[in-house]
Amino acid sequence: MEYALEIKDLCKSYNTFTLEDISFKVEKGSIMGLVGRNGAGKTTTIKAALNIINKDSGVVKVFNKEVSDVTEDVGIVFDGSTFSGDLTVTQLQHVLSQTYSNWDDARYTELLNRFNLALEKKIRTFSRGMIMKLSIIVALSHGAKLLILDEATGGLDVATREEVLDLLVEFVSEEDNSILMSSHISGDLEKIADNITFIDEGKIIFQELKDKLVYEYAIARMKDADFEKLQTKEFIAARKRGLQYEVLVGDKEVFASKYPNIEIGNARIDEVLTLISNSN
Structure with a gap:
């Protein structure tokens, strides 16, 4: 290279x-x-x-x-x-x-x-x-x-x-x-x-890679009960926002397949930055 x-x-x-x-x-x-x-x-x-x-x-x-x-x-x-x-x-x-x-x-x-x-x-x-x-x-x-x-x-x-x-x-x-x-x-x-x-x-x-961020990374939003079911290795960063958690995951399809009832959507670069910077 x-x-x-x-x-x-x-x-x-x-x-x-x-x-x-x-x-x-x-x-x-x-x-x-x-x-x-x-x-x-x-x-x-x-x-x-x-x-x-x-x-x-x-x-x-x-x-x-x-x-x-x-x-x-x-x-x-x-x-x-x-x-x-x-x-x-x-x-x-x-x-x-x-x-x-x-x-x-x-x-x-x-x-x-x-x-x-x-x-x-x-x-x-x-x-x-x-x-x-x-x-x-x-x-x-x-x-x-x-x-x-x-x-x-x-x-x-x-x-x-x-x-x-x-x-x-x-x-x-x-x-x-x-x-x-x-x-x-x-x-x-x-x-x-x-x-x-x-x-x-x-x-x-x-x-x-930019394409991986745009097409594979995603943000899942869930209540406390659903967040407590996650294993640490299943997400990159998370923060509590209001009454729900926002969770950054590295593979949208894998996460959605395992947790079909949790809301998940593509992540923009600024959202990834904000979530990682403010992760708790």
């Missing part, structure tokens, strides 16, 4: 927050969704992995090489603009063509036209959606093989989000391109991710 990104035992401590032994891998040609509540550690993980902030310990490899600085093989999109607002898109092109050895003017222009970004408009006048499109266009125009996006679709309108998601899927479909995408919008990841990693309070709490 070849990996675009490997993170092992990544740690970073602050006075009020600790990132503890974060480990996961992003396969070449895949999209990994990094999911968690605000403040769970998604951004800290990304910044520490890329040496944007100093990590305390851990090993990070990009295309099997240990990371010391961000390379042109990696395209990064953070939540917000990293470009000078005084530049136009055309002026930015001139700056970046001198910055990146693999800069592709034709690709940049093609994507600008595709997404109708005004060439002579100051970047500070752009909407959030336009900024996100521009950030992704730049990442795709310097030969990046791995995109790392931190809440890149947050706050976008539905139409713009769909455009961005389509572009990301198109990127991964080309050769061995890969994406690590952090988000608290689970619906976006349900559409495009191959694997999901849950992070909460600075720790990885769960990793799974």
Whole structure:
């Protein structure tokens, strides 16, 4: 198995927050969704992995090489603009063509036209959606093989989000391109991710194939009497909510076959995250 990104035992401590032994891998040609509540550690993980902030310990490899600085093989999109607002898109092109050895003017222009970004408009006048499109266009125009996006679709309108998601899927479909995408919008990841990693309070709490989460995992809802009949090995997490229990199971069909009288339904990614995070 070849990996675009490997993170092992990544740690970073602050006075009020600790990132503890974060480990996961992003396969070449895949999209990994990094999911968690605000403040769970998604951004800290990304910044520490890329040496944007100093990590305390851990090993990070990009295309099997240990990371010391961000390379042109990696395209990064953070939540917000990293470009000078005084530049136009055309002026930015001139700056970046001198910055990146693999800069592709034709690709940049093609994507600008595709997404109708005004060439002579100051970047500070752009909407959030336009900024996100521009950030992704730049990442795709310097030969990046791995995109790392931190809440890149947050706050976008539905139409713009769909455009961005389509572009990301198109990127991964080309050769061995890969994406690590952090988000608290689970619906976006349900559409495009191959694997999901849950992070909460600075720790990885769960990793799974997206399709398995969507099609095999389920949430059963039951009264106390039915819950007491379950064996611990038959469910992943559970919580009491009002007068009933919500129980996360890993195989909907097996559970439904054994307990046909218990209500059970498919689980969305955000429901899985909430249930695991609040399990009692």
